Amino acid sequence: MRCAIVYKSPEHLERVSGFLKKLGVDFNVFPKPTSELEEFDFIVSIGGDGTILSILQELKKCPPIFGINIGRIGILTHARIEDFEEKLEMAIKSFEIEKFPRLNCSCESGEFLALNEVALLGKERTKLIEARIVVDSEEIDSLRCDGIVVSTQIGSTAYAFSLGGPVVDPYLDSILIVPIAPFRFGSRAYVLRGDRVVEIKAKDSIAVIDGKRVVETSRVVLRKSNYPAVFFKRVDRFKNLFYTIRRIE
Amino acid sequence: MRCAIVYKSPEHLERVSGFLKKLGVDFNVFPKPTSELEEFDFIVSIGGDGTILSILQELKKCPPIFGINIGRIGILTHARIEDFEEKLEMAIKSFEIEKFPRLNCSCESGEFLALNEVALLGKERTKLIEARIVVDSEEIDSLRCDGIVVSTQIGSTAYAFSLGGPVVDPYLDSILIVPIAPFRFGSRAYVLRGDRVVEIKAKDSIAVIDGKRVVETSRVVLRKSNYPAVFFKRVDRFKNLFYTIRRIE
Amino acid sequence: MRCAIVYKSPEHLERVSGFLKKLGVDFNVFPKPTSELEEFDFIVSIGGDGTILSILQELKKCPPIFGINIGRIGILTHARIEDFEEKLEMAIKSFEIEKFPRLNCSCESGEFLALNEVALLGKERTKLIEARIVVDSEEIDSLRCDGIVVSTQIGSTAYAFSLGGPVVDPYLDSILIVPIAPFRFGSRAYVLRGDRVVEIKAKDSIAVIDGKRVVETSRVVLRKSNYPAVFFKRVDRFKNLFYTIRRIE
Amino acid sequence: MRCAIVYKSPEHLERVSGFLKKLGVDFNVFPKPTSELEEFDFIVSIGGDGTILSILQELKKCPPIFGINIGRIGILTHARIEDFEEKLEMAIKSFEIEKFPRLNCSCESGEFLALNEVALLGKERTKLIEARIVVDSEEIDSLRCDGIVVSTQIGSTAYAFSLGGPVVDPYLDSILIVPIAPFRFGSRAYVLRGDRVVEIKAKDSIAVIDGKRVVETSRVVLRKSNYPAVFFKRVDRFKNLFYTIRRIE
Numbered sequence: 001m002r003c004a005i006v007y008k009s010p011e012h013l014e015r016v017s018g019f020l021k022k023l024g025v026d027f028n029v030f031p032k033p034t035s036e037l038e039e040f041d042f043i044v045s046i047g048g049d050g051t052i053l054s055i056l057q058e059l060k061k062c063p064p065i066f067g068i069n070i071g072r073i074g075i076l077t078h079a080r081i082e083d084f085e086e087k088l089e090m091a092i093k094s095f096e097i098e099k100f101p102r103l104n105c106s107c108e109s110g111e112f113l114a115l116n117e118v119a120l121l122g123k124e125r126t127k128l129i130e131a132r133i134v135v136d137s138e139e140i141d142s143l144r145c146d147g148i149v150v151s152t153q154i155g156s157t158a159y160a161f162s163l164g165g166p167v168v169d170p171y172l173d174s175i176l177i178v179p180i181a182p183f184r185f186g187s188r189a190y191v192l193r194g195d196r197v198v199e200i201k202a203k204d205s206i207a208v209i210d211g212k213r214v215v216e217t218s219r220v221v222l223r224k225s226n227y228p229a230v231f232f233k234r235v236d237r238f239k240n241l242f243y244t245i246r247r248i249e
Numbered sequence: 250m251r252c253a254i255v256y257k258s259p260e261h262l263e264r265v266s267g268f269l270k271k272l273g274v275d276f277n278v279f280p281k282p283t284s285e286l287e288e289f290d291f292i293v294s295i296g297g298d299g300t301i302l303s304i305l306q307e308l309k310k311c312p313p314i315f316g317i318n319i320g321r322i323g324i325l326t327h328a329r330i331e332d333f334e335e336k337l338e339m340a341i342k343s344f345e346i347e348k349f350p351r352l353n354c355s356c357e358s359g360e361f362l363a364l365n366e367v368a369l370l371g372k373e374r375t376k377l378i379e380a381r382i383v384v385d386s387e388e389i390d391s392l393r394c395d396g397i398v399v400s401t402q403i404g405s406t407a408y409a410f411s412l413g414g415p416v417v418d419p420y421l422d423s424i425l426i427v428p429i430a431p432f433r434f435g436s437r438a439y440v441l442r443g444d445r446v447v448e449i450k451a452k453d454s455i456a457v458i459d460g461k462r463v464v465e466t467s468r469v470v471l472r473k474s475n476y477p478a479v480f481f482k483r484v485d486r487f488k489n490l491f492y493t494i495r496r497i498e
Numbered sequence: 499m500r501c502a503i504v505y506k507s508p509e510h511l512e513r514v515s516g517f518l519k520k521l522g523v524d525f526n527v528f529p530k531p532t533s534e535l536e537e538f539d540f541i542v543s544i545g546g547d548g549t550i551l552s553i554l555q556e557l558k559k560c561p562p563i564f565g566i567n568i569g570r571i572g573i574l575t576h577a578r579i580e581d582f583e584e585k586l587e588m589a590i591k592s593f594e595i596e597k598f599p600r601l602n603c604s605c606e607s608g609e610f611l612a613l614n615e616v617a618l619l620g621k622e623r624t625k626l627i628e629a630r631i632v633v634d635s636e637e638i639d640s641l642r643c644d645g646i647v648v649s650t651q652i653g654s655t656a657y658a659f660s661l662g663g664p665v666v667d668p669y670l671d672s673i674l675i676v677p678i679a680p681f682r683f684g685s686r687a688y689v690l691r692g693d694r695v696v697e698i699k700a701k702d703s704i705a706v707i708d709g710k711r712v713v714e715t716s717r718v719v720l721r722k723s724n725y726p727a728v729f730f731k732r733v734d735r736f737k738n739l740f741y742t743i744r745r746i747e
Numbered sequence: 748m749r750c751a752i753v754y755k756s757p758e759h760l761e762r763v764s765g766f767l768k769k770l771g772v773d774f775n776v777f778p779k780p781t782s783e784l785e786e787f788d789f790i791v792s793i794g795g796d797g798t799i800l801s802i803l804q805e806l807k808k809c810p811p812i813f814g815i816n817i818g819r820i821g822i823l824t825h826a827r828i829e830d831f832e833e834k835l836e837m838a839i840k841s842f843e844i845e846k847f848p849r850l851n852c853s854c855e856s857g858e859f860l861a862l863n864e865v866a867l868l869g870k871e872r873t874k875l876i877e878a879r880i881v882v883d884s885e886e887i888d889s890l891r892c893d894g895i896v897v898s899t900q901i902g903s904t905a906y907a908f909s910l911g912g913p914v915v916d917p918y919l920d921s922i923l924i925v926p927i928a929p930f931r932f933g934s935r936a937y938v939l940r941g942d943r944v945v946e947i948k949a950k951d952s953i954a955v956i957d958g959k960r961v962v963e964t965s966r967v968v969l970r971k972s973n974y975p976a977v978f979f980k981r982v983d984r985f986k987n988l989f990y991t992i993r994r995i996e
Contacts, residue, residue: 135487140488185993191415412679
């Protein structure tokens with residue numbers, strides 16, 4: 001069994017690699033995520049949610065990820081660097097995994113995968129966009145705004161959360177649509193079935209994918225990808241999520 | 250095939266019954282919903298969403314309902330009184346139906362069914378309740394508030410909507426939890442998978458079921474019922490919903 | 499100089515009265531607020547914000563109040579029971595006071611004074627009200643909702659806060675209007691100049707004054723009263739407010 | 748009496764200039780606002796709110812502005828191009844004016860004036876800023892967010908409105924602080940007395956002034972300017988505002 005270690009800062013690398021050695025696990029170390037990671041049996045990420053999102057940007061087929069949190073919040077991670085050992089050992093032994101859907105984002109510049117969300121924003125910062133929201137070929141809304149976020153249920157606690165959206169059960173297959181700074185009297189988050197196809201049209205826009213990739217576009221089409229993100233199972237994920245989000249400062 | 254007509258006001262009864270006669274449909278007329286309605290092949294409701302909710306309070310096994318709207322909004326209805334004829338005729342001929350989950354609400358006073366929501370409120374109007382929210386036996390939140398609404402996806406455009414909750418896809422099996430006037434800095438709507446069991450505990454409370462029934466309680470347990478609400482299919486339900494809610498004045 | 503002590507529970511009475519004796523201050527003790535309190539030079543309230551609101555319900559002309567908090571939040575209080583002594587002594591010595599406007603609420607049943615807010619609610623709990631909002635004789639909005647809160651700036655951290663309203667500078671003379679559970683797509687808090695006259699009309703309603711008094715009505719007129727609430731000055735009131743409201747759990 | 752006409756598009760110029768000729772008013776025409784406008788007795792703006800904001804960017808001392816709306820909303824304008832004549836004539840004859848405070852925005856790059864708002868945003872679009880909010884030298888809040896809007900009461904229906912902020916009485920001298928996409932559980936708009944001094948600190952930021960000017964900064968200080976915006980009086984401004992904002996689509 002071969003493991004890839006990806007780290008954000010080298011500070012904690014020795015502690016993690018030493019522990020894997022003790023467990024008799026072969027590993028390679030990556031200071032930066034690459035598509036080679038697809039070839040490993042599992043991945044240990046030392047960093048925060050951002051590190052995991054960067055790893056996922058490189059992967060279609062996703063080996064199970066175990067996240068060791070060195071930062072503050074860590075919704076996607078499994079353990080803190082202070083005491084990751086027991087949890088990591090159990091994860092490798094049981095090898096229980098869980099998959100979370102990613103959005104396939106198709107636009108003029110190509111296809112991309114998002115675990116959290118795709119944000120369509122105006123290219124110019126001082127101009128509103130006129131966004132049209134189309135679901136399964138039906139236009140359901142159009143509005144002037146700073147942008148539109150289309151998110152998975154996992155992304156409901158990422159950018160969509162900052163926009164006042166609901167917190168969605170990580171195990172409810174669904175797609176959220178949340179406007180950014182809608183210039184009108186009323187506005188709501190929309191929560192759709194996970195198999196809907198969502199299209200957002202807006203001239204002179206950029207699409208930001210998981211906060212990691214920016215492409216120019218005037219139209220994005222989002223649908224559930226065949227390449228989910230794969231994580232080691234976290235038994236307390238559900239309960240812990242509701243606890244964590246109230247403590248974000 | 251036997252039809253039951255239930256009406257809110259007798260004003261439009263003749264027009265509807267006359268049309269059913271023309272179609273050769275046998276019918277009985279009910280000025281008030283009763284459990285006898287279970288024995289009919291289908292129900293025509295003349296009124297608004299409230300009339301349909303009153304009908305559903307009387308039914309476990311639910312014959313398909315066709316709603317003729319005589320009021321303003323009508324999210325649950327199929328046609329307006331002004332031009333219901335073609336839609337009703339097509340509904341009866343095709344007999345295509347759709348089912349929407351109801352919540353089974355279990356509390357000290359018995360068991361009840363809700364298509365939209367159960368609202369737990371303080372018994373005294375000037376006192377906050379201390380509500381504890383338990384999902385699948387895990388307490389996920391507790392807060393001081395005027396009350397808590399637990400809603401189906403269909404109910405996301407009813408009371409939960411007034412509380413700022415998201416608009417949920419009518420075809421996404423899910424349960425919403427939305428606090429009423431939470432006395433704290435932050436608050437969110439929670440959207441859960443439809444098979445979760447939600448328990449709300451709060452001393453000195455009343456439970457309001459679909460705005461139609463009020464019972465005293467200190468604890469309600471809500472889970473998806475085996476008795477869904479059954480409606481004639483409405484092809485444009487999805488698109489129309491998003492259109493309608495923006496026009497609520 | 500004569501002081502009135504009003505207490506919520508007798509538990510801490512001895513500690514407070516003992517300290518006043520030591521300071522050589524004459525006092526009378528009131529287990530319940532009465533209009534006699536108007537005759538005293540100042541009032542010490544042992545309780546929470548609710549105790550102070552109850553006292554204010556009895557007073558037109560208001561002697562300066564010093565609040566000793568025995569509960570949790572205490573936005574209106576000056577000190578905690580654990581260490582009130584120094585602050586109370588300084589308050590009495592300097593006798594610096596500040597005044598905050600109260601709303602005069604005029605309705606069919608008479609006139610009332612509110613430091614925080616007047617909430618107009620439907621008399622029946624399962625029915626929406628149709629509220630019309632009139633400011634300086636101009637109707638500025640009308641909507642279906644559970645109720646309407648009209649609040650002072652001080653009340654912006656009371657019931658209006660639970661409804662998602664803004665936090666208003668305690669020294670900005672202003673009136674807030676915040677709807678309760680508005681059944682429409684959009685809704686906003688309105689913040690008006692403190693000298694506006696606000697009228698809310700809604701059939702079959704009750705008015706709740708500072709959470710302490712309930713009267714039946716169909717129309718309330720609210721204007722700044724000539725009888726402000728008077729408190730001993732709290733130097734850190736402004737900064738402390740913003741700190742406190744984020745910690746409300 | 749000399750008038751300056753500023754227009755956004757030349758389409759309606761003839762109609763307006765023809766009418767001024769008929770009234771016997773001398774005028775100069777400006778396809779673009781410049782600081783020369785300060786020398787005129789009054790200004791007629793043909794455009795939308797954006798045109799007026801562009802004019803104000805050029806002015807310290809502000810002659811009274813009359814806005815003729817050729818676009819959709821027009822909160823700052825006085826008449827629509829379809830029927831501006833009577834209102835413009837009356838305005839010139841009575842010459843009744845009203846002044847609205849502007850914010851003086853001081854930062855590393857200089858001093859600027861804003862009628863609506865100053866928005867502090869992250870320089871990089873994919874990174875949150877860590878914003879510290881200081882009022883009268885006291886830090887009242889700090890948070891991670893996309894940005895912070897500091898607005899006048901007039902600006903409460905501009906960018907602050909898109910962020911869910913309250914609608915503020917145009918005649919209530921006040922300053923609003925509204926966060927943009929705050930990444931935490933709770934968040935509120937703050938409404939302060941108009942004479943407060945607000946400082947926002949955030950590394951690697953840009954300040955956007957009235958949506959018209961962008962400067963790099965890491966700290967802005969905002970206080971009421973001595974150079975208000977001056978408009979011809981609009982008698983129905985208050986009532987019309989509440990009507991208009993509900994109709995923004």
